[in-house]
Amino acid sequence: xxxxxxxIPLARRVTxxxxxxxxLTTAWFTVGALFIGRSVLNAHAESDxxxxxxxxxxxxxxxxxxxxxxxxxRLAERIRAESSLNYCAVVSADGLVLAxxxxxxxxxxxxxxxxxxxQWDSIQRVRYVATDSQPLRxxxxxxxxxxxxxxxxxxxxxxxxxAPSSRAVPHALFLVMGAALFIGAGALVVYRNVQPLxxxxxxxxxxxxxxxxxxxxxxxVLPRGAxxxxxxxxxxxxxTGTEQPSLHERLAGAVQGLGRQKADDILxxxxxxxxxxxxxxxxxxxxQAAVAILAPGSGADALLGRTVESCFDFADQDAxxxxxxxxxxxxxxVVAELARTNGGEKQVLRVARHPFRTADKKSGAGFVWxxxxxxxxxxxxxxxxxFLDAATHELRTPLANIRAYxxxxxxxxxxxxxxxxxxxxxxxxxxxRLSRFIDDLLSVSSIEGGALALDRQSVHVDRLLNEAINKVxxxxxxxxxxxxxxxxxxxxxxxxxKDKLTAALVNxxxxxxxxxxxGGRIMLNVKISAEQLQIDVQDSGIGIAEDELAKVFExxxxxxxxxxxxxxxTGLGLPFALEVARLHGxxxxxxxxxxxxxxxxxxxxxx
Amino acid sequence: MMAARKRILVxxxxxxxxxxxxFNLERAGHDVVVANDGQKAWAVLxxxxxxxxxxxxxxxxxxxxxxxxxxxxxxxxxAQLPVIMLTAKGLELELSQLRDKLGIAxxxxxxxxxxxxxxxxxxxxxxxxx
Numbered sequence: 067x068x069x070x071x072x073x074i075p076l077a078r079r080v081t082x083x084x085x086x087x088x089x090l091t092t093a094w095f096t097v098g099a100l101f102i103g104r105s106v107l108n109a110h111a112e113s114d115x116x117x118x119x120x121x122x123x124x125x126x127x128x129x130x131x132x133x134x135x136x137x138x139x140r141l142a143e144r145i146r147a148e149s150s151l152n153y154c155a156v157v158s159a160d161g162l163v164l165a166x167x168x169x170x171x172x173x174x175x176x177x178x179x180x181x182x183x184x185q186w187d188s189i190q191r192v193r194y195v196a197t198d199s200q201p202l203r204x205x206x207x208x209x210x211x212x213x214x215x216x217x218x219x220x221x222x223x224x225x226x227x228x229a230p231s232s233r234a235v236p237h238a239l240f241l242v243m244g245a246a247l248f249i250g251a252g253a254l255v256v257y258r259n260v261q262p263l264x265x266x267x268x269x270x271x272x273x274x275x276x277x278x279x280x281x282x283x284x285x286x287v288l289p290r291g292a293x294x295x296x297x298x299x300x301x302x303x304x305x306t307g308t309e310q311p312s313l314h315e316r317l318a319g320a321v322q323g324l325g326r327q328k329a330d331d332i333l334x335x336x337x338x339x340x341x342x343x344x345x346x347x348x349x350x351x352x353x354q355a356a357v358a359i360l361a362p363g364s365g366a367d368a369l370l371g372r373t374v375e376s377c378f379d380f381a382d383q384d385a386x387x388x389x390x391x392x393x394x395x396x397x398x399x400v401v402a403e404l405a406r407t408n409g410g411e412k413q414v415l416r417v418a419r420h421p422f423r424t425a426d427k428k429s430g431a432g433f434v435w436x437x438x439x440x441x442x443x444x445x446x447x448x449x450x451x452x453f454l455d456a457a458t459h460e461l462r463t464p465l466a467n468i469r470a471y472x473x474x475x476x477x478x479x480x481x482x483x484x485x486x487x488x489x490x491x492x493x494x495x496x497x498x499r500l501s502r503f504i505d506d507l508l509s510v511s512s513i514e515g516g517a518l519a520l521d522r523q524s525v526h527v528d529r530l531l532n533e534a535i536n537k538v539x540x541x542x543x544x545x546x547x548x549x550x551x552x553x554x555x556x557x558x559x560x561x562x563x564k565d566k567l568t569a570a571l572v573n574x575x576x577x578x579x580x581x582x583x584x585g586g587r588i589m590l591n592v593k594i595s596a597e598q599l600q601i602d603v604q605d606s607g608i609g610i611a612e613d614e615l616a617k618v619f620e621x622x623x624x625x626x627x628x629x630x631x632x633x634x635x636t637g638l639g640l641p642f643a644l645e646v647a648r649l650h651g652x653x654x655x656x657x658x659x660x661x662x663x664x665x666x667x668x669x670x671x672x673x
Numbered sequence: 674m675m676a677a678r679k680r681i682l683v684x685x686x687x688x689x690x691x692x693x694x695x696f697n698l699e700r701a702g703h704d705v706v707v708a709n710d711g712q713k714a715w716a717v718l719x720x721x722x723x724x725x726x727x728x729x730x731x732x733x734x735x736x737x738x739x740x741x742x743x744x745x746x747x748x749x750x751x752a753q754l755p756v757i758m759l760t761a762k763g764l765e766l767e768l769s770q771l772r773d774k775l776g777i778a779x780x781x782x783x784x785x786x787x788x789x790x791x792x793x794x795x796x797x798x799x800x801x802x803x
Contacts, residue, residue, distance in 0.1 A: 455762075459732055462761035463687055466783035470693040473787055478700055492689050631734050 076267040077260040084256050088249040096242065103238075112191075115222050118149055119189065119205045123218050126156060127209050130216075138165035139172060145220075152202055152221040159214045176219075179204055193224065200224075262290040266297050314340065314420050314434040339437035342422065347373050350432070359415065359439050362408065374435060378417070379406050390419055397421050403440070414444045453622040456636055460503050464496040471496075503636070509569065510621065510638040513645050520563045520649045527599070528557040530564055531592065534571035541579040542588065550589045560599065560672065562650065570643035570654075574603040574666045577640070580633050582607030582663075598652070598672055604665040610658040618656060619644045643668070679703045679798055680722065684714040684729035684741065685759070694728065697787040698794070711736025715744060718751060725801070726794060731760035742775040752776075755797045757790070759783060 074082075122145055129141050138156055146154040146167035155166040157176040166172050179202070181194030190206040201224035208217050265287040273282050286298040317332070330353075333340055339356030341349050352360075352369045360377050361368040369377060380387040386402040401418040415437055422432040471489045480486045512518040531553065542549050578588045582605045591602040608629050610618060617623045622637040624630060640654075643666075647654040652670035681703050685691040688709070695705045706724075708714035710733045718724065727745070731738040738758055745751035756776065761783045771777040779793050 455732075459761045462783045463690070466759075466761070466785065467687070467689050467693070469784035470690060470697075470787045474693055474697060477788055478697065489693075492693075496689070628734060 076264040080260045081257045123207045155219040158216045262294045341435040344432040414441045464500040467496040522561045525562045525564045538575040545584045552591045566646045570646040573639035573643045578605035599670045601668045606663040609660040679725040682724045682727045686733040701791045711741035727756045
């Protein structure tokens with residue numbers, strides 16, 4: 067795609083172009099200067115000649131007055147010699163040569179030369195080429211003021227093309243040498259500035275020629291100037307994992323220089339497990355983290371001397387095995403995720419293998435392995451995906467109802483007025499449901515972002531409780547659930563975040579109402595002492611299984627009990643309530659018996 | 674010629690949504706039976722009277738829409754029964770896979786237009802006849 071024209075290194079190419087254009091410019095200026103100089107010098111020569119003409123004319127007129135035409139011939143010859151003229155002649159008004167420096171022409175009729183004429187008042191000048199091919203300029207001036215007076219003709223050799231120029235040569239030489247000096251210095255500066263970019267340019271041209279990104283080979287250049295340093299940084303950043311030493315390699319290298327003990331200390335302080343296998347394939351070194359992940363409860367001896375393959379269970383994980391145990395990829399780093407059973411517990415590990423280079427940069431000396439336990443991360447991802455599923459469902463279902471009912475009312479005729487009302491009602495309640503869910507989402511994202519902050523105000527506890535109860539009352543009434551409330555006689559004002567605590571309480575009461583079947587019972591018990599505020603929410607509902615009790619406070623957790631799954635929920639209410647209690651410096655705990663009921667207790671210290 | 678009344682099975686766990694779909698389909702002149710989850714739907718299908726079409730949700734307790742389809746396709750009787758899927762999962766499901774492996778004729782993401790659903794049903798019923 068790109069022509070091979072640019073094989074010449076960048077610096078030389080640029081300097082060549084620079085010199086070429088400088089030379090062209092200089093030539094242009096030189097020729098221009100020559101021309102100008104020549105015209106100037108010609109103009110000088112012209113005025114010189116005219117002065118000469120004036121002087122000679124005066125001399126001849128004087129002579130004519132003194133001696134008439136007697137000595138004219140001798141004068142003409144003398145004038146020609148003294149003034150370096152080509153010839154000097156006096157011609158009568160009728161065209162007769164009265165005197166001529168070339169004596170043979172005396173008495174002849176004068177042959178007026180033909181050529182380019184110029185006239186200044188009574189003076190004429192003709193430029194012509196004489197019979198001997200000599201270019202001449204002849205000036206003619208009348209020697210008296212009347213028409214009968216003779217005229218003086220003098221001729222000067224026309225300056226050749228180069229004659230005026232030759233006078234300028236010493237100056238020109240000086241100018242040209244100065245220009246050459248500057249151009250040369252410029253070329254040097256240009257070359258030196260562009261030189262560091264040459265290698266970079268060559269690499270980029272190579273890249274342009276490659277057809278696939280895997281063929282790109284970029285290398286660092288000698289750092290000379292900011293551009294090459296920047297290039298080196300770019301190459302190092304982009305090419306990690308190909309030819310650049312990895313963190314582990316560099317660490318291993320640095321560690322080698324630090325002496326054994328320090329090396330061990332550093333490696334043992336890492337959270338990732340590190341193992342080193344030499345060329346033979348058995349493990350020669352493990353750090354503490356590696357032992358903790360791969361053989362917890364044992365020491366390093368449980369791993370040393372074994373092959374890497376024996377430490378992992380590659381059955382059914384061909385992709386991972388092929389990647390990690392690939393004998394071909396000796397000089398590349400490879401990463402894979404593996405599942406492993408660690409004495410009964412399922413783990414997911416992120417294992418990376420990096421080539422281990424000896425001090426003389428030869429790879430194939432062995433491998434550095436890094437092992438990271440990503441079980442928790444994977445679990446969190448799985449829970450997040452579950453949550454996203456639940457969330458999209460919870461968002462789209464009410465929307466589906468709103469749209470379907472609205473469109474039906476729009477397009478179809480619903481003759482039954484009662485039915486119409488029902489439809490409108492459904493739209494309304496679904497909108498409210500959607501809004502509540504969005505509120506839940508937002509509170510949870512504040513927990514996630516750590517943005518949940520308390521706004522403590524002086525709060526009337528009875529008002530707070532009433533507000534929460536009123537919000538849940540409709541649900542309880544609908545299911546005919548009896549509600550008992552035990553409150554202290556004196557309900558003081560306390561420093562609490564009213565909104566958040568109300569929301570947390572609504573969550574607990576709402577859960578109680580949701581998971582208690584019709585006709586059940588909910589009890590709210592509030593105790594206020596000098597030290598603390600305690601709120602118990604007890605229900606006679608479906609309860610929570612023992613193995614799930616600890617998990618109910620985890621974000622997105624929803625019980626597998628089908629009775630729970632039947633109800634709408636996101637698994638966000640309890641984590642939110644727990645966070646509110648914690649922010650107040652208190653706790654939220656739960657006790658429960660399956661099928662009998664549950665009790666949730668918020669305790670908030672008041673000191 | 675007036676089209677015969679077709680029997681359509683609607684499988685949806687959200688009662689409000691099931692009701693409005695039923696309303697629209699009955700308006701369009703069909704007979705509708707509603708089931709709240711895949712298992713109940715299967716029981717209804719197994720009954721005497723045959724159905725001409727199934728409209729089902731995906732995320733339901735006990736048995737999902739996809740699972741219901743799988744059961745149906747393994748049974749000779751329902752292998753050719755046209756199925757439309759409504760789903761809140763929208764376009765996250767692999768449409769081509771659903772079509773090829775389960776013979777699901779159309780997928781309507783929620784929120785959907787009941788009008789559009791009725792049109793899709795009419796189209797499929799017409800195609801099934803011809």
